[in-house]
Amino acid sequence: MLISKGGDFALGFFSPATSNQSLFLGIWYHNISERTYVWVANRDDPIAASSSATLSISNNSALVLSDSKGRTLWTTMASPNSIVTEDDGVYAVLLDSGNLVLRLSNNTTIWQSFDQPTDTILPNMKFLVRSYGQVAMRFIAWKGPDDPSTGDFSFSGDPTSNFQIFIWHETRPYYRFILFDSVSVSGATYLHNSTSFVYKTVVNTKDEFYLKYTISDDSPYTRVMIDYMGNFRFMSWNSSLSSWTVANQLPRAPGCDTYGSCGPFGYCDLTSAVPSCQCLDGFEPVGSNSSSGCRRKQQLRCGDDHFVIMSRMKVPDKFLHVQNRNFDECTDECTRNCSCTAYAYTNLTATGTMSNQPRCLLWTGELADAWRDIRNTIAENLYLRLADSTDITAATDSFHDTNMLGKGGFGKVYKGTLEDGKEIAVKRLSKCSEQGMEQFRNELVLIAKLQHKNLVRLLGCCIHGDEKLLIYEYLPNKSLDKFLFNHTTEATLDWLTRFNIIKGVARGLLYLHQDSRMKIIHRDLKASNILLDGEMNPKISDFGMARIFGGNEQQESTRRVAWNLWKDGRQRDFVDKSILESCSLSEVFKCIHIGLMCVQDSPNARPLMSFVVSMLENEDMPHPIPTQPIYFVQRHYESEEPREYSDKSVNNVSLTILEGR
Template sequence: MGKTLCVIFTLLLLICFCESDDRLTPAKPLLPGDKLVSNNGIFALGFFSPDPENSTTANSYIGIWYHDIPERTYVWVANRDNPTGSGLSGKLVLTNTSDLVLSNSKGRVLWRTTNNITTGGDGAVALLLEAGNFVLQSRNFTQIWQSYDHPTDTILPSFKLWANYKTHTAVRLVAWKGPQDPSTGEFFLSRDPGTGLQILTLRGTSKYWRSGLWNGAEASDKNGFMWSQIVDDGETIYSTYNTGNSSARRWHWKLDYNGDLMLRISSGQSWMPLFKRPDDGCRRYGSCGPFGYCDMFDKICRCLDGFQPAHGFGASPSRGCVRKENLTCRGDHFLTLPEMKVPDKFVYVRNRSFDECTAECERDCSCTAYAYTNLSSIVATGGPSRCLIWTGELVDSEKAGMLGGNLYIRLAGSPVNTTKSGVSVVFKIALPVITFLLTLTCIYLVCICKQKGIQVNKETLKKPALKHLSTSQEVWDQNLEFQSIRFEDIAAATNSFHDTNVLGKGGFGKVYKGMLEDGKEVAVKRLSKGFDQGIEHFRNEVVLIAKLQHKNLVRLLGCCIHEDEKLLIYEYLPNKSLDQFLFDVARKSILDWPKRFNIIKGVARGLLYLHQDSRTTIIHRDLKPSNILLDVEMNPKISDFGMARIFGGNEQQESTRRVVGT
């Protein structure tokens, strides 16, 4: 008998310990002091007072918070604008009609859910899920209601931030009124209900911050990996983010009471922000005025190219900018501004090619700018590319680095005639005179040097034009498979080698981003005139890369020799070089392990081709992260063959007497 009682008692204990405390039933109301805890122990739901020092007399609320973090952090509040009342207690009940009802000790209903279930509440249950979502289910597991449909100020994993661009409606987050006041504050956040492509923070009815086109985001940390996805079903666009493991669920987006949107991760005891906007500086909406932009690196306002401060050069650009020269429509041109967060108030045109987008803006004299933005990370019903067009002023632009894209802005005059009108007049007068004098000078020099020139040319033909490589093979005079590009075309493509087009620089010189007349984006390496090994470096690249064909080697499109200018034109790779990810605190989180492993394999394949599979065995001799470029899909391509060496067919080793590379 005693053994039987012991067994029964043990079973009762097991039943007691196994019974979940993550649910609410009609027979089990939630009272002050009670709480529901998710199965993974991360989230808890119960009554709370935002002022713990006066919890006995202060207002109380029903909310969800992180259960395993000492710093009490609330992610959802049910009755934020209707507390229990000072000194009163509350009770949360699941009724027989499958409604959740919160009332205070005087019987006053403070908050409730409603549903269309008419079969009674037998078997209905309210559950606190592991992701922090509080759901109400019927007895056949049909979801009746969930807290994710009624957010407060926090986005948790798998929450959908949606906007219906046909009905112009969107789900909203609303910030707390203060650090200890969960009532409705003055800031709220939602997707742009007109297009769904960007996220907006508003202060009342005024825009406070704008994300630009939100293509999805990725971040990683020692606690796990987080990714986001954006889906367009033809009517609604929504974004959601998830994490790679349960511990990484201690991430969230929070709209703070002061208007800052933050991506935060738990350090175990408190929270660390990985992303914060608008933060300090000039990132608040429109702070740089019309035709101004915020330089995110210096955190100051500047004027777009072709514009100047509206009130003179002594004024602050934050008051806006005006054109240096008025538009004439048919005589205008478009200047490429790289790495820009697109301005606000664009017209979103679907299903347009780049050429169609360009033509649409060029033929409309009221079109002030256009962009062709790749939205490849959006799972959409249509094509991933989108045409954006602006008319009138450009507002809320930003120099956004690798997160931005190309903005094509309409300016007056031809690409080479962008000077002030007064200077242009001087050139119109002086140019014919200068041309005439130069013509006479050229004729004189030709007559004097004709005989000497013939003799020099004969002697020159006996020598190689450039210093020969250290190789047993003569390769410079072979028929190389690339085109020669005119210097004038390269200068036009790079806006006359403008500083805003610089992609990077090194001991050899600078690399510029350019766009050829056919719309093709290229990278132009301009060797420094004082570079000691310039000729050999240039010749090495032309000879080697032109003969190589592999998906993990950068492709040489052409070259140019113009007087003392030596230029190499490569395919443009939008994600630039690997070192800009590895050694940048903000960007290295993008390189999760699958991306890193893909880069490792790609570099290995490229080296195997150089060492074994190419027509000539080539040793790179300067392989480093800055010489590994990444395309739009983060596939690697080895670049910079200026220090490479060619081995003979039977050579297995080589010695060098000088140090090269890094």
């Protein structure tokens, strides 16, 4: 037996089960109680029980495994770039990485087991998916739990695409991974050890596509493997339990998210506790349920159609990758092609890092092997082509004025009710609004990529000629300003409800600023853009003015602040009289305090949204004293009678304001 220098791995002969007397040459973990094999040399040519075996270095500098009869059971092949002579002094060594290497006397490696894997990926092992257009490596599972011979499941790249990796069941796809990365590194924490990290590196260039896992120092033993049942598992050793812990396993729902399990135009819905097959929007089950696939409710008619958004989707298989297209060009590419059934657009990698390489994906036939999961970071928006119908027109009573909820520079918003009773809000772009077109595009790109309980949900869109519609969830309590600035309704908004709205808006902003896939500044946050659902939960809306910010751009200008009331200790005068006697003044004053901290002149003095949320939810959080901002409204609050508009100049900055006196 050969043991690595640090004692982590061992190389030797083994029999995987007491009932199986055949011997194999393999590598396993040496320092743990559970015998775990990571590499097998002669997996399909075992050594008979009645025979002995020898591992040696031959005259042509190869490792050779042979039995007592001289029959070669397994041998290495030197790297094609290696030139070996008899005087090179070849030797073999087992490294603490678990890699068995064959080296020359000058330490040049001419062969390594990492280049000929079996069923396991170890840290620092380079899994070469594709090389110069060809599938390079393939991991093959064991035949059974005690049978290391070649099994039915394998893991390798897609022979037709540089973006995908498959688990194969024999020659059929079993599970599909999508890797849109170009060059990226991501980090994750082990579930049972918060001080240890695993990093996945993905490199996808013109000539080479590979991935590699590395781990931080002092991490537990870690491995990625495909088992005999086709499960792709990421595992780490738990020394306290003396067993392997599965940190992640795919497929997550066998029978639902395995390849094509929901049939054409169906998808596996992983958002619920029990995953199930569902039909894409605009489709219905072919049989008694969605597992047999789905069919269109209305057949496409070229030129008489629109697109709906299916958010948080794993994009279907068999797409056409169109390069050098921005979002609008990608949309046009599919819109003008009557055979195009769907499109997707991404400029984000699977790890959530910006790669600045936009990708336009088109589909021209059936859509297969899709799923939806709000937790997954590789999910994208799928723009699905459907036939035009009277759903939207009928739902809004032909956009009748009695259904109008509001209007702005972009156009008008209408309430609608679909045939199934579902209520929607439809934003209709004004045909002559250039500003509206820019905001329409902005909302379509931004909101569809965002998912948070405190953000309004975009359900779909319609782009047909001059008609452009955005379809949202309908929120029955409309907008916050309808309560705050209406004397007949403000009394219904008690302090507890107001404080919950404040915290909900703060959590929504935290998601936009920090936790979403893109750093987004709303730029137009006001009471009329805070919508309220049936339980008065707030949802931020209207992203037409929003901007995607880089890592060093984090501020927008605030032009007006009320300041004197706080400075003079008269916060009570700021409180709505309808709740003054019933509210928690300490919570009210805290909100005023936090608000003033957020509008300080120096961006570095303003708290991050994560700190704002913590201050709102934690009574013990310290509250730094804010400084007087440049932009503030000079109020004379001795009288409640309004004055005329007047000009004030504060620190050489002119403002037009409405004051009370």
